[in-house]
Amino acid sequence: MIWGEKMIPRNQIKKNEKPIDIKEGIYERFPVTKQAFVTVSFKDVGEIGYNHWMNKMMENMIRRMLGGEEGRRQEDNALDMGANALNLLIGQYGFPNFQFLKWDPLFVPEGMSKQPVKLPKDVLSSMIKKASHLYGADLVGITDLDPKWIYSRDLFKPFKITEGMKPKETEDAFLIPRKINKAIVMAVAMDDEMIETSPLVDASTATSLGYSRMGIAAVSLAEYIRGMGYQAIPCMNDTAISIPLAVQAGLGQLGRLGLLITPEFGPNVRLLKVLTDMPLENDHPIDFGIPEFCENCHLCAEHCPSGSISFEGQNYEGVCENNNPGVKKWYIYAEKCLRLWQTNGASCANCISVCPFTKGFESMQCFECKKCETKTGCELQVNTHLRAKYGYLQVETWGDKPRVIRPRRRGL
Numbered sequence: 452m453i454w455g456e457k458m459i460p461r462n463q464i465k466k467n468e469k470p471i472d473i474k475e476g477i478y479e480r481f482p483v484t485k486q487a488f489v490t491v492s493f494k495d496v497g498e499i500g501y502n503h504w505m506n507k508m509m510e511n512m513i514r515r516m517l518g519g520e521e522g523r524r525q526e527d528n529a530l531d532m533g534a535n536a537l538n539l540l541i542g543q544y545g546f547p548n549f550q551f552l553k554w555d556p557l558f559v560p561e562g563m564s565k566q567p568v569k570l571p572k573d574v575l576s577s578m579i580k581k582a583s584h585l586y587g588a589d590l591v592g593i594t595d596l597d598p599k600w601i602y603s604r605d606l607f608k609p610f611k612i613t614e615g616m617k618p619k620e621t622e623d624a625f626l627i628p629r630k631i632n633k634a635i636v637m638a639v640a641m642d643d644e645m646i647e648t649s650p651l652v653d654a655s656t657a658t659s660l661g662y663s664r665m666g667i668a669a670v671s672l673a674e675y676i677r678g679m680g681y682q683a684i685p686c687m688n689d690t691a692i693s694i695p696l697a698v699q700a701g702l703g704q705l706g707r708l709g710l711l712i713t714p715e716f717g718p719n720v721r722l723l724k725v726l727t728d729m730p731l732e733n734d735h736p737i738d739f740g741i742p743e744f745c746e747n748c749h750l751c752a753e754h755c756p757s758g759s760i761s762f763e764g765q766n767y768e769g770v771c772e773n774n775n776p777g778v779k780k781w782y783i784y785a786e787k788c789l790r791l792w793q794t795n796g797a798s799c800a801n802c803i804s805v806c807p808f809t810k811g812f813e814s815m816q817c818f819e820c821k822k823c824e825t826k827t828g829c830e831l832q833v834n835t836h837l838r839a840k841y842g843y844l845q846v847e848t849w850g851d852k853p854r855v856i857r858p859r860r861r862g863l
């Protein structure tokens with residue numbers, strides 16, 4: 452048994468008939484150049500880039516380290532740098548067709564990559580999920596690759612959907628064939644005790660380790676798929692927007708904090724995906740009551756030091772230049788968040804840390820939810836039961852706070 456195979460079976464969670472509410476005519480594919488990482492980088496150094504915003508964060512990291520602040524010492528930052536090393540080697544948070552995130556086979560010989568293994572879809576899907584868990588994914592789901600979630604452009608050139616046979620990069624564009632029509636979406640859980648130290652450096656270390664594990668899982672699964680004779684595009688943050696794909700693949704629902712909330716780990720995960728032409732069976736989107744609960748719970752907004760998270764209801768409009776209007780959700784003021792990371796001298800994860808679904812949802816919190824007024828019970832209670840049944844929730848002594856159990860992982 453590989454641990455991840457114990458993820459809560461999605462057929463035991465209510466199916467979500469309308470997981471994403473889009474206003475057609477307003478929504479357009481999103482360009483990477485509108486992300487806060489890029490716009491803040493440009494404001495800071497006058498150049499297009501993804502990581503220039505980090506310069507100020509590093510300056511403050513060193514300043515606070517030399518000031519001898521607890522939780523920000525040299526040894527804390529050194530641990531973070533070690534955790535981030537594989538992320539930087541593999542794909543630097545994710546750039547298309549870059550370093551080990553290449554779109555062609557890395558080591559698989561042509562005798563395998565051009566020889567598709569012919570098996571029924573359900574068998575291939577099951578093999579893909581086992582391999583994903585073996586390569587370090589804690590959660591995995593499969594969905595159609597809806598082109599609307601592919602970025603319209605990267606930093607310097609567009610993504611184009613083509614009728615071609617192979618994904619490739621030209622001087623002018625990244626070409627993704629329509630036949631690459633499946634997304635395998637994976638989540639890796641972060642260390643909750645380290646995340647709870649946010650905004651100190653240990654929380655950044657948990658994030659960095661998450662990125663390194665993302666890279667390993669993406670590259671390993673892509674090579675496996677190529678060895679099975681199909682095409683694969685390994686992605687970290689790049690190429691397509693992870694959260695809507697994860698929602699469609701049944702990994703969770705979007706919360707007020709602007710992140711995916713999963714039944715097993717809450718928002719305490721990082722997402723990655725592999726796009727492929729392998730014939731696979733889709734999973735279905737799930738509804739375990741997140742938008743209704745977030746409506747009345749404002750913990751993330753209350754604990755956000757930058758004021759980036761809304762206390763208001765969901766809307767289709769967005770709140771700043773980094774948002775993409777047309778989807779009903781809670782929009783995040785992303786530049787304010789990133790500016791806070793810069794002055795903090797480390798990334799922040801307060802919103803993830805305080806979310807009840809990171810800590811292990813407890814029944815008393817049900818009183819914060821509107822649905823309880825109906826006295827009919829709800830999907831949240833079902834999910835609490837499922838978390839306990841599948842070993843994700845543990846109550847050591849009656850009356851103690853429940854806590855999320857860290858899975859024992861086999862493989863990477």
Ligand code: SF4
Nearest residue numbers: 755757788799801802
């Ligand atoms: S990471 Fe920190 S600053 Fe950014 S939205 Fe979350 S709590 Fe706010």
Ligand code: SF4
Nearest residue numbers: 706707745748751806
């Ligand atoms: S802290 Fe509360 S409002 Fe924020 S995402 Fe979590 S459940 Fe939703």
